[in-house]
Amino acid sequence: MTASDTTAVSDAEKLRYISQQAADARVNVEIETEGMTLNIGPQHPATHGTLRIITKLDGEQVVAAEPVLGYMHRGYEKLAEVRTYPQVTTLVNRIDWVGSFANETPFILAAEKLMEVEAPPRAQYIRTVLHEMSRIANVILGIGDMGVQVGAVTPIFFAFRDREYVLNQIEAVTGGRFHPNFDRIGGLKDDLPAGWIQNTKNAMVKVREFCDQIEELMYGNEIFQARTRGIGIIPKDIGLAHGVSGVNIRGSGVDWDVRRDGLPSGLVYDQVDWKVWTHPDGDSYSRMWVRLQEVREGSKIVDQLLDNIPSGPIMAKVPRIIKVPPGEAYVETENPLGVMGYYVISKGDLHPYRVRIRSASFNNISIAPWLLKGVFVPDIITILGSLYFILGDIDR
């Protein structure tokens, strides 16, 4: 027997021995430690707001995790009942505050459906462009933030820097960086400013540069992969039964995107050539990977839409005082955080009789108690980061 052979065999044996020792030691430690309760939040960088998670630990392992919501509950469903239809957009802007315009779209579309009006083609195109740009602005931040969760600070600076190009363009057309309040029943408030299309295309180039950069910097990073691969796996059917939607469910291999399947009239995603990205693994990494592809795809969607914006009016003929005929309508769209929908019940008044807001993060994070069971403490942070939620979208 050569020396190298001996080493190889004894190494394997040694490893087995060590792992057995370690397993025994872990069992012993688990028996000896008492359960411990650890509060995560309400103030924690991983929570994008004030989410508190009470975790019961056994050693380093989570036995039970329970999110505590309501620190930011603003009662939008009740408030919407005493506001006129055009006023509601101001409220719903504040649900997912990082991708505000996308919050307005489904509500406006639901009101348009009840009134049986349709925005002119130009307005539909611009609406879709802004919807997609709010997705890009939102998801870029989510990607950068994920870097912070695994201990890399650079991605968040890149994200804030490059998101600004997109926000500047949103501001140039709507007047608001965060709360555009620009969507109107039957069209849009204003037309595009001069030179906007070219500037936006330039911004989209920056977005793609960001994607390339971050892909090498973060996704290819060994530590990032070690912290996210095989961790926080959401199986398809369990995710669906929890109402997990958007990127989080496409990361589990469900090929479902409201932009393609069941697209409500009023958005023109069917006019462009694009692809729905999915990933079969269902772990934290796959969710973040799909997110990155969506940003890239989104910038291509915006480019194509900008090339084809038709001319014409941006407002359909609607009465100045909007009374919505009686009826019920549910419209959902694919928002940055997942599927967002509004169930609007009208009784023919100036304001909705009842609005049920189906916000994406509320359902997405409802899987957290199931998902966090049995994981280790540092993984809580990466799993929450990869689910990517905005507190306003949970608490409404």
Added chain:
Amino acid sequence: MSDVVETEDAVEVDEVREAQLEALGSELGDAIVETFVKPGDDIWVRVSREAWVEAATVLRHELGFGFFNFLSAIDWMPSPYGRDMDSQVDVTLEGAEPKEPEPMEWGYAGGATRFQMLARVNDVTTARGVTLKADLPDDDLSIRTWIPVYAGANWHEREASEMFGIDFVGHPNLRKLYLPGAFEGYPMRKDFALLSRRIKPWPGIVDVEPMPGDDDGDGNGDGNT
């Protein structure tokens, strides 16, 4: 939607949705109280309270509606405080006493009681959804929980419970979700007054004042009544 498309839709029967409804009907039988199909749009199904969980089970396991969308409730009794912004009576503070409630009118798929469950599930392969409703008698606001079928119903039921006062039988943890523990009342009920609106009329009321040049006063600026 233009007028032409509209009339076509009205005549056209939505075969896929009718077929789905038939499949649901053959599974549930008498448990379905009323249905409503809007061609090209959506299905509404009102089931009896006893069949609430059964309907969910059939939808998820037999018909492929695996995606839980949302669950909530509706209070169909119009607010005794008036409609808040519609009439001048409502905005004067002296007139803010509770009034006789208006008669109840229900939405699609009808209704018989003040409180109605409202839930929606989707089939992600066909991208279609079904909206479910169920009546809750006033003297017994309780219904069985959906958690064994759709795990995501957990928080939605907690929210419906604190906002409407509905009891979900079999729910493992029906504590308050959003509201503080000692909160009294059920905010989403129509007879729960929105205090800020009682104290001060909504400044947005100026939006519905006639604009100068609006002779007819209907506000749409076209000069026709």
